[in-house]
Structures are given as structure tokens and as C-alpha cells.
Amino acid sequence: MKPTLISALILGALATIGQASAATPAKADVAKAAKAGSASGIDVQYVDRAVRVQDDFFVHMNGKWLKDTAIPADKSSWGSFQKLDDDTQPQLRAIIEKSASGTPAAGTDAQRIGDFYASFMDEKKVDALGLAPLSGELAGIAALKDKAAIPALLAHLGQLGVGVPYDFGIHQDAKDSTKYVADIGQGGLGLPDRDYYLKGDDAKLADALAKYRVHVEKMLALAGDKNAAANAKKIVDFETEIAKLQWTKVENRDPVKTYNKVELAKMAELAPGYDWAGYLAAAGISQKAGYVIVSQPSYLKGFAALSAATPLDTWQAYLQFHTIGAYANYLAKPFVDERFAFYGTVLSGVTEMRPRWKRAVTTVEASLGESLGKLYVEEHFPAERKARMEVLVKNLLAAYKSSIDKLDWMSPATKKEAQAKLAKFTPKIGYPNRWKDYSALVVTRDDLVGNVMRSRTLESKRELNKLGKPIDREEWGMTPQTVNAYYNPEMNEIVFPASILQPPFFDAGADDAVNYGAIGAVIGHEISHGFDDQGAQYDGDGNLRDWWTAADHKNFDVKTKMLVKQYSGYSPLPGYPVNGELTLGENIADNSGLAIAYKAYKISLNGKKAPVIDGLTGDQRFFMGFGQVWRMKMREAQQIVQVKTDPHAPGQFRANGTLMNQPGFYDAFKVKPGDKMYLAPKERVIIW
Known part of the structure; x- marks a missing residue:
């Protein structure tokens, strides 16, 4: 979803702010201002005096920082936002480890937080399980007899957080803000944007696409696919066809063009030849609302035709790869390393993976964000x-x-x-006036992938349950941390x-x-x-x-x-x-x-x-x-x-x-x- x-x-900025006027601070004043803990709140120690503020304010203000600061090996970028986020991580870790160290009662926030974190930190257990935690999902994909089952399967995988060619989100109807509605839109690419597939004249994008195909092959090979190379080509070719159909990010910024109200019964007319009724029923939408909003109608129409023309074995390889990719960070080390090698190093230039505890904190945040946020606010706000x-x-x-x-x-x-x-x-x-309830989430210390799956499924159901209900104006779209x-x-x-x-x-x-x-x-x-x-x-x-x-x-x-x-x-x-x-x-x-x-x-x-x-x-x-x-x-x-x-x-x-x-x-x-x-x-x- x-x-x-x-x-x-x-x-x-400071230092020699220019040769302009008496209003400009003198050099002596600037030197005085460079003292740590200045009441001004300005980090003048980073000022580059060789650059005039009137010529480049950004470099003047931050020049020494830009010259002397290296991006941490585990980061793709570094600055005010990233540093503050990084400074918050040890605070969250302390809160989580406190929960993990005790023996809280079953079903409490502390138990869920502690056990979720512990399941991630038990690297030995995760490595021993290998690909086994995904065996049921992968077997289900492999067992497909024909493409008739694909719409329902896409609904299921979407709820598990797997990237599929289209998905939906629940939000307010943009033309009737008193109602929740499902909005169906494009997706399904393994690369950041359609340009990576379609701009062959751009050497850097073309190189990323070639390396992406190698990455797909390696992930399939790790999963035991004996035809990994051939299937990787099929997957990349399929995604390229998807990319050709997709709207650009600029087109998707238009809230009028992306508002297309379609009655559920007429989805088949919009994009014929595809079992929309089967998808909507499996997604849980058909019983909840009389219509959906389609963000990119031409994409869905093109996708329906593409789906019909795509062989079953290509569909199976594509869905298996994306299922593995969606959970690779929670699997054994070879899967974690390969996903990082591509998405971390090739796409983002990062040379070192974040420490396991930081990745564990991120996972707990993604799954129990407001439970953790409540404790964070109590201690740090x-x-x-x-x-x-x-x-x-x-x-x-x-x-x-x-x-x-x-x-x-x-x-x-x-x-x-x-x-x-x-x-x-x-x-x-x-922070919110009312916190999210996670009491329905079952978390155990020995089932990391299961914990993530159950968390994603719970959030999907939470979202679907909004359909037909009054608008919750107390809800937050971000956690306090x-x-x-x-x-x-x-x-x-x-x-x-x-x-x-x-x-x-x-x-x-x-x-x-x-x-x-x-x-x-x-x-x-x-x-x-x-x-x-x-x-x-x-x-x-x-x-x-x-x-x-x-x-x-x-x-x-x-x-x-x-x-x-x-x-x-x-x-x-x-x-x-x-x-x-x-x-x-x-x-x-x-x-x-x-x-x-x-x-x-x-x-x-x-x-x-x-x-x-x-x-x-x-x-x-x-x-x-x-x-x-x-x-x-x-x-x-x-x-x-x-x-x-x-x-x-x-x-x-x-x-x-x-x-x-x-x-x-x-x-x-x-x-x-x-x-x-x-x-x-x-x-x-x-x-x-």
C-alpha cells in the first residue's frame, strides 16, 4: 500500500561580509563572534572569509564546514537535517534497549518495542534462517498456474510492502474532504525514476541500469534461481516497458489531472482485459467504497495491455525478485550485503553500511513509530x-x-x-494528542521477517478501515522523532x-x-x-x-x-x-x-x-x-x-x-x- x-x-556568514558600509560588522567583532556558545546562535566557526557574502552566501556561511567535513561513510549526504537525525538515534536506542532489557508484560508497548529490536539484533538467528522466512510467499508465486491469480496476488503483496506495478493509498477525497477514498497509482520500478530506464544517452543512468540488471541476477541467484541471468533480463525488460507507460514526476504534481474518479464497476472500462474486480475484492476496497481515484488513467490502461502480453514466467520472476528485495534487509547477510551494494553504493555512493543497531532502530521506528515516539517525547521534549x-x-x-x-x-x-x-x-x-494503538500487533523475539510482515499488514488494515468512517483529524503523518x-x-x-x-x-x-x-x-x-x-x-x-x-x-x-x-x-x-x-x-x-x-x-x-x-x-x-x-x-x-x-x-x-x-x-x-x-x-x- x-x-x-x-x-x-x-x-x-560572517567574517568579511563585504566592504560595503558601517552596518557591516568589523573584523574584530567577527573574531569575537567566533567564540563557541555565541548568544547569536550562529555557527560562525564555519564561515569562509575568502568568499564574500554578496557573492555566495551559502559558501561564505558554510565554507569551512564544506571543506573540513567529510560525509560519513554510511551516509549518502550530510548536513543539518542528517546530523540532527543521527544525534537522535542514540536517544532512541537507549529507550529501545531499556525496553529490550527487561521482562515487560506481554502485549505492552515495551514488550513489542523490545522484542522487535531484539529480533533484528539477533544476527546469528537471522543468518541461520537464510531465505526460509520468505519461503511461503515465494512458493505461492512459483505455484501460479495462470495469470488469472495475479490481480489478487498483487493486492496481497502490496499489503506486505512489496513494490508492485500499481498500488493504492487511503486519504481524503480531494473533492470531498469529508470522505476517505482509495487512490490507485503507478509503481513497480526497482530504480528511482523512469529516466533510469529510458535515458539511454545519459552515461551515468545507463550505467546504473546495467548494474541494476547485475544486481537482479545476483539476488535471484542467492535465492537459488538456476536461470538467474535470463530472468534478470526479463525483469529489467518488463520494468522498462512499465517505465514507458508511467507519467513523469512533473505530470504527477498536477492535483487536477491526477484526480480521476472512477466507479468500481467501471474500472474494467477504463483499463480493459484485467480483473479489476478480483483485485479490488482482494485488496478489501470493493466492500468499503463505491469508487476509487485513479491517478494515471493512461498508465493503468497501458498496464492492463502489458500484463496480458507478459508471459507468466516473467511475472513470476518479477514478483519473486521484488518480494525478496522488499525483505532483503531482514534476511541473512548475503541478501543484506547485495541489496546494500546496489542501493547503497551504486545508486547513492555510500561505502559503508550503517551499524546494525541503527538499522534496528530504523526498523522499530517504521513498525512502532508512535509507541517509540511517546517514550521519546517524555524524555526529550x-x-x-x-x-x-x-x-x-x-x-x-x-x-x-x-x-x-x-x-x-x-x-x-x-x-x-x-x-x-x-x-x-x-x-x-x-506530538499527537492521541497515540496510535498497536495492541493488535504480535511481535516475537525470534521472527524478524514475521514481525515486519505483521506490522505492514496491520498498517494496511488500519488504512483500509478508514473507508466509510469519519475523518480522523487527530492523526499524524510523521512520528515525533x-x-x-x-x-x-x-x-x-x-x-x-x-x-x-x-x-x-x-x-x-x-x-x-x-x-x-x-x-x-x-x-x-x-x-x-x-x-x-x-x-x-x-x-x-x-x-x-x-x-x-x-x-x-x-x-x-x-x-x-x-x-x-x-x-x-x-x-x-x-x-x-x-x-x-x-x-x-x-x-x-x-x-x-x-x-x-x-x-x-x-x-x-x-x-x-x-x-x-x-x-x-x-x-x-x-x-x-x-x-x-x-x-x-x-x-x-x-x-x-x-x-x-x-x-x-x-x-x-x-x-x-x-x-x-x-x-x-x-x-x-x-x-x-x-x-x-x-x-x-x-x-x-x-x-x-
Whole structure:
């Protein structure tokens, strides 16, 4: 079952700030500011004095860090987000091991957490079992007599988390947010994007495809397939045909084009020649709802024809490989090593596997996330942090309200609708008011694969059970220990988990300027998703409804096209430019979020002048707080994956690209024509 899609934050200056003016801190002040524990909250020890802030803010702010910091051997990228997540892992480990060390009563959260972790850490037991834990599933695939059983089998495997050619997720109906609906969409590729199969003229993608075929062969051989080489070719050829049918990631960003309501009885008309009734019944959908939403109708139609033309033995090889791949990390060492060799090293450039305990923590999080989150919050999330965050969110919403009223490109009628939507925003901070119930999950210390299967099945059933029920507005789409944040347009909610409310995003010991520039911009980012090119198509109740005038649409399109062009001009690697259309929503959110955070910071001063701290003005600290959040570096292979698949621009462009559109940035650092960070006023994109 595919997850519901939401707009997440991240699926990563000082010294001689220039020769500009008296407002620029002197070198002596900069040296003073470099002391550890600065009240400014700015990591000035990473500043590269050889790079002017007016020429490259990102490198100026983070240059020494970029030069001196190596990406850890077990990471594909490294930066503020990744480090904070990595710092959280020992905290979670301590909580888990405490549960694993005792003898908690059966059926308690502590028992499930402890036993799940113990089942992963018992490497000797896992290795001794080999492929045996999957024998039942693989035997079922091998026993297929004809393709008539495939639709029901895909429903079953989808619930086990196996990547299949199409799957469904449960979420609110985008045109009736009072109802849950099943949304069926494309899937089934072993590589990150269709381009890996179809862009044969790209040497790096072609090399990844060739190595993927070798990986498929090796996995099949480990499973005892005597025809591994021939079957690997069949699988890759089959996936290539799937890729040809798939919509691009840019096409899939359009919430109107991907909203196609189809009555269950008419699925056969949409994609004839395939047993949709059998699939829907096996998936548990047919008894729960009268219709589904089809995200990519042409894909399903093409898939139905492809399925009919694909031999049974190809289907069997494909499903066996993907079943093994979905559970390889929980099998014996040869399977773990081979999966890492391809997905870790070939695709992401990682040279060293994470320690087993970290992989165990990740597995427990994926299966018992809120049980673990509840314990994490009790130990590591002070109540005052949530209270201070509530004030920040309130101020950001107030700034957005004021900003809408002052827009010079939007009509009064559309402003009224925008204000109505903003008034209905629901902020969620730290952790849920009501925790998930895992009491139905059976966890044992000697059955890792079984634990994972039962967990995935439980979540699938939990999701399916929503059909026909009232909307649960208390539900969270992330755990409290997740270093991220998100906006959900169907719920019209902004959500900030506990873990992100730490430095460099939120520093309780720093003054307001850096916090407004860091976590304030995060808050503004998520609010802005409600008004980006996708979110702005939903109203305050979460319904896909056009509330814009024709003239306002035109004005908005002019601005978004400018932003697309601007970001399409950035490239983290030669030959791999940022896709300005794919990243448009996130770029709108970054730019608008920072602009709103800046206004909120000004409001927070209550007309008073901000203090100079460590030689830095309030405005300078604000923009520096933003710049250090996006400190990051990424391995080349992973950078290619990001450019091809991620709706977020690389970190350096999220910093510099955003700042170049902010009038306040120019004033704070006296950026002028001729500076590399300078854009003429008519070229700056200011939306919200």
C-alpha cells in the first residue's frame, strides 16, 4: 500500500561580509563572534572569509564546514537535517534497549518495542534462517498456474510492502474532504525514476541500469534461481516497458489531472482485459467504497495491455525478485550485503553500511513509530519548547494574514478566499494528542521477517478501515522523532514534529532573530505550501476547488514561471540541472516562507530596534540562521537521484536562490549590482 502524499520540508556568514558600509560588522567583532556558545546562535566557526557574502552566501556561511567535513561513510549526504537525525538515534536506542532489557508484560508497548529490536539484533538467528522466512510467499508465486491469480496476488503483496506495478493509498477525497477514498497509482520500478530506464544517452543512468540488471541476477541467484541471468533480463525488460507507460514526476504534481474518479464497476472500462474486480475484492476496497481515484488513467490502461502480453514466467520472476528485495534487509547477510551494494553504493555512493543497531532502530521506528515516539517525547521534549513554538506559529500566521492584505497582484475577491483558508489552518506541534494503538500487533523475539510482515499488514488494515468512517483529524503523518515537517492540503494542517525543534532549527538559548530565520522559515515554508502552485488549488476545507479569479491565475502564473526559469538555471553537477517545474512547489514555499518569517520577526520586535549581538545586526542574524539550516553536502550518485526524483532543490540553491529574491537580504548585507548574489528588482520573485 502506497503512503499518502504530503508536502514535506525535506521524501539539505560572517567574517568579511563585504566592504560595503558601517552596518557591516568589523573584523574584530567577527573574531569575537567566533567564540563557541555565541548568544547569536550562529555557527560562525564555519564561515569562509575568502568568499564574500554578496557573492555566495551559502559558501561564505558554510565554507569551512564544506571543506573540513567529510560525509560519513554510511551516509549518502550530510548536513543539518542528517546530523540532527543521527544525534537522535542514540536517544532512541537507549529507550529501545531499556525496553529490550527487561521482562515487560506481554502485549505492552515495551514488550513489542523490545522484542522487535531484539529480533533484528539477533544476527546469528537471522543468518541461520537464510531465505526460509520468505519461503511461503515465494512458493505461492512459483505455484501460479495462470495469470488469472495475479490481480489478487498483487493486492496481497502490496499489503506486505512489496513494490508492485500499481498500488493504492487511503486519504481524503480531494473533492470531498469529508470522505476517505482509495487512490490507485503507478509503481513497480526497482530504480528511482523512469529516466533510469529510458535515458539511454545519459552515461551515468545507463550505467546504473546495467548494474541494476547485475544486481537482479545476483539476488535471484542467492535465492537459488538456476536461470538467474535470463530472468534478470526479463525483469529489467518488463520494468522498462512499465517505465514507458508511467507519467513523469512533473505530470504527477498536477492535483487536477491526477484526480480521476472512477466507479468500481467501471474500472474494467477504463483499463480493459484485467480483473479489476478480483483485485479490488482482494485488496478489501470493493466492500468499503463505491469508487476509487485513479491517478494515471493512461498508465493503468497501458498496464492492463502489458500484463496480458507478459508471459507468466516473467511475472513470476518479477514478483519473486521484488518480494525478496522488499525483505532483503531482514534476511541473512548475503541478501543484506547485495541489496546494500546496489542501493547503497551504486545508486547513492555510500561505502559503508550503517551499524546494525541503527538499522534496528530504523526498523522499530517504521513498525512502532508512535509507541517509540511517546517514550521519546517524555524524555526529550520539554513542554516549554512546545509553548515557545506555539507563539512562533501564531506570529507567522499573523504575518501571513497581513501579507495577503498587502499583495499588489491579487484581487480583493481572491484575497478574501485566501484569508478564509488561512483562518482554517490547523497547527500541530511536537506530538499527537492521541497515540496510535498497536495492541493488535504480535511481535516475537525470534521472527524478524514475521514481525515486519505483521506490522505492514496491520498498517494496511488500519488504512483500509478508514473507508466509510469519519475523518480522523487527530492523526499524524510523521512520528515525533522525525526531523522534518509537513503540510497536508486535504487536512489544511501544518505539522512540526518534536525532533526538528532543536538547533540549528530552534535554539532555546539564542535570540529571536536566528530562530525566526531558522524554524520561523520552516513554519513559513509549511504555511506557504497551502498557497503554492499545488496547495493553492485546495480551499480551507481541503477540497480541490478553484477559488481564484482568472486575472489572479494569470498574475500567479507569471510569477511561478519566473521561479521555474530561475531554478532551472541552477545545476549541482554538470549535465544535471535542477528541474524548475518539479521543484516549483518547494521553491515557492522556501521563498514565501522566508519572506513571511522575516515579516514575523519584524512584528516580534514591537517597533523596537533589534540588539546587535556579537557584532551582528538582527537582520543579519535572521538570514544567517536561515543559511546555516541548509548546510549540506551530497555524494554525486545521490545528487543525481535527487535531481531526478526529489521535489526539493539541492541545499545550496534553497539557500542562495531563496535569499536572492528577498529585499531584506539586500539591505542587511548591502548587496549591490555587480555582486554575484544580486538580482535586479524586476527579476526577484516575490509571491506571498
